[in-house]
Amino acid sequence: MSEQAVRSERDDHVVLGKLTSPYGVKGWLKVYSHTSPMDGILEYPEWVLRQDGTLTRHRLLQGRRHGKGLVALLEGIDSREAAERAAGAEVLLSKTELPELDGDEYYWHQLEGLTVVTREGMVLGRVAYLFETGANDVLVVRGDPQDVPPAIDDRERLLPFLPEEVIVEVDLTGGVMTVAWDPYF
Structure with a gap:
C-alpha cells in the first residue's frame, strides 16, 4: 500500500516541515524543513502528511539537498499532478518516533504551553512558541489573567532560552x- 489513511490526534504528532511545490514531472516535491540540520527530515523513512484535515502515510523513497533547499520523492506521489495535489501538506512525525534526548535537552513542542514563573513565584504566562535567532532560541511568553494560575498581566514577553542564566x-x-x-x- 503506497498510501494509507492514518487516524490520529493532532497532539500525537510534531510538524517536521511542509511540502511547498512540485519539482519536475515525476512527483518530486520541494520540502521546507523545520529540523536542524535542515536535511534531518530526510532521516525519517515514513512521513505522515496532513492536508485539509486528512492524514496520509507515505514512505520516503528518495530525498536530497537541492540548492538552498530539499526535494523528496514519496511513495504514491508519482506524477506532477499528484505532487501539485500534495503541495501545501504538512510533514508530521509521531512524537513516539522522536529520538530520546539527554535530561537537560528539550524538543520545542515540549516547552510550548508550559506555565512560566519567576523565581519569586510570579506567573508571566505560558510559552506560546519559540523561534531561532543567530545567538539563541527565544521563548514567546503570553500572559493571560484568565489562565489558571492567572498571569500578572496580558503582556507578551520575549525571553532568551539560556539555560542556567534565564x-x-x-x-x-x-x-x-x-x-x-x-x-x-
Missing part, C-alpha cells in the same frame, strides 16, 4: 518553567 528549571511533568527574569521587563 531558564532556571524546566518541569515537564508539572508543566512549569522557572525563570530568572524581571516581570516588569
